Amino acid sequence: MSKIKVSYFDVDGGRGEPIRIVLHAAGIPFEDFRFGYGEFAEVRKTTPLNQVPTVNIDGVQYTQSCALLRYFGKAADLYPQDAFQALLCDEIIDGSEDLTNKLVASFGLQGDALKSAREAFIAGPLTQYLGWMAAKLAAQGNYFANGKLTIGDLKVFMLLRWLSSGMLDHIPADCVSRIAPSLAAYAARIAAEPVLTSYYESRAGK
Known part of the structure; x- marks a missing residue:
């Protein structure tokens, strides 16, 4: 091994x-x-x-x-074998990475510059990308691809959890639920998936 x-x-x-x-x-x-x-x-x-x-x-x-x-x-x-379902999975992964990079671009800024950048991020990329993700999810059902949990869901879940953590300056913890309520509900469902609960149970106490 x-x-x-x-x-x-x-x-x-x-x-x-x-x-x-x-x-x-x-x-x-x-x-x-x-x-x-x-x-x-x-x-x-x-x-x-x-x-x-x-x-x-x-x-x-x-x-x-x-x-x-x-x-x-x-x-x-956790990755589709079907080529089209793999495309759907890859699309949401790459979209999540795009949005992450747009947020990370504000790292290193301070004071009013950071506040302005984060407000622009919420009004622009965050609203655009969350709207796109919500539409993609609505078209597919409970998951973004393959009719079941994939790595695409894990990628989006981690991003949504981060955005909703309240740990990012000038990014309100309710931003996801306000902009795309369906994604907030989706994140709660994914958090209860056995793949995640099993992993975090294994992490307990570490």
Whole structure:
């Protein structure tokens, strides 16, 4: 069996969390290397592109969170085999990544500049992308692809949870429920999925 090490921030969220979840779902043992934000400057020096998450497989380090998520998602039967359903899954993954990058662009700003950037983010990209996601979900049903939970749902769930956390300055915790109520209800359903509850039960006390 391959020796696997996932390197990511010590948070239950972000780009690394779906990878951890699918590895758990697939029953694949892995070393969960977590580090604080203050340690990132040193950790990034050890990565191919100065970013995380990375996954080390048998001594070789791989990067790009979405590629890794798809790779392990297949092992966990959380990625569609049908080409069109895979397209739907990939579309929502890439859309989530787009929105994440638009939010991350405001990181490093402070004071009025941060407030203005975040208000523009809510009025523009956030409203646009959440509306698009809500329409996509309505067209498919309870999940974004394949009629069941996929890595696309895990990706969107983590993003919605982050946006609703109240931890992002000038991003109200009720932003998702106000802009796209159906997505807030969707996130509550996904949180109760056995794949997620099993993973977080395994994390309890750690």
